[in-house]
Amino acid sequence: MMNPTEIIPGVIFFSYHSAMRKEKIAFLEHNTLVLQVLGRFTLETATQKISMEAGEMLLIRKNQLGEITKMPLDGQDYQTIVIRLTEDLLRKIALEEQIEVAQKYTEASNLLIPGNDFLHAFFQSLMPYVRHPEKKITNEVGILKVKEAVYLLLDIMPGLREFLFDFSEPYKMDLEKFMLTNFHYNVPIEKFAHLTGRSLAGFKRDFQKIFGMAPRRWLLEMRLKEALHLIEKKNKKPSGIYLDLGFESLSHFSHSFKKKFGKAPTEWLI
Template identity: 35%
Template sequence: METNGIHDNAIVYSCYYERSREGEQFVPEHVLSYQLSGTLELNDGHKTYVYQPGDLRFVKRNRLVKFSKQPPENGEFRSLSIYLSQEVLQDFCKEYPYSAVPRASGDAVLELPSSPLLRSYIESLLPYENAQAPFSPSLLALKLKEAILVLLQTAPELKDVLFDFDPPGKIDLAAFMNRNFHFNVQLSRFAYLTGRSLAAFKRDFEKIFHTSPGKWLVQRRLEEAYYQIKNKGRAPSDVYLDLGFEDLSHFSFAFKKVYGISPSRV
């Protein structure tokens, strides 16, 4: 179960009473988040990040990230997130003379120092969690601008992340897909992240893999599932979500169709 306090989709309070591993695993905008209670685990396909109450994090836009939200025993998972859209950041640059120097992409998630400035900013937002009315547009704009200024004061190197407005460039499609096949996102997301239109993505994909993206993704995920179950001893119920299948029954049906037995009998 989840409840949200949402203010124009820019400042979001989330509350979960049960473990959650759902949602499209694509981050379209930069997010500054603070862990209020419970545990959050993020995985970008390369690293796993674990956050406890009091931890701050910054998630970069245009990244694939899986999450697992775990409430404490007899409690609830609570977090506060500030979404910094491209529009907000571009407006900020019209007022302040910042520009980015292109750099290597680096980690998808950055841990932020526990600075008094950041703490003070987060604390200023907490009274609005249970407010009956949303932020006024003027107040919302002010709090978002404050978030950017505090981030730049606390971690000046974020300048090159926040103000890089370029879309993803064209990259090695085969390498990208073999790293990220387990993320459950639409083909249009994969296309965008490899610097291609959907049509160009499908065309390049078939030239490289000699099959359609949809068929390849199912086959590659099933191969990895078979390996994880047989060689790592993992249970099918633990594997299917990690590998991009939406439900256990669909996974079991596809697995049996290819391997002739149900995954529980491997």
């Protein structure tokens, strides 16, 4: 079986594997609904760490940075069904149902959804498409299925209106606090600007005022400083930390580390 299987390309996925996997997801762009079929799913952001196991459901807020860990349990495979609730679709539903949200959503970014027979039955209705991938679901039916998920969520938790239909831009937030918390995520500067509620030019201008250097240089400095701390004080191996610190390859990390500190990271372990 392909992993993950796209039930509706870009919208609904079935994830399947049998070994633990840790993914630096970095930018969680869309509101997302996840049903845990088997195993344990853990999402960790700067403000929350939340886990769920078989039969549980999680609603993830758009525009976040986070890390996901997928772990099989009790010798079984790991399985999830993931539905992206894209803003375009949510806007269409808001227009059709004349839904207006007057205030910005400010509560928890990730919510466990209470068990519900109707929502579980909805997810079960997707399984035939997982078992028979050759039977391609039409775009029209796919959109109806996603709309059904949204209506069921609103029926279970009416308060999710603000969560789902808040289309406002992020408020201009404390850039220094945000960057010190999230510097290890490997995302483009443009994403950092968006998440702090700034244009790219405004982000670079504010960043220079606060940190006294350009964003890319500061990110590299912070990541290398944290790497030295982990290697020297925590006895961490370079191969075990470079991805968590936002480096795309071990060779790039090692080259940058040696250039900064005069020795390769492995030499600090001797």
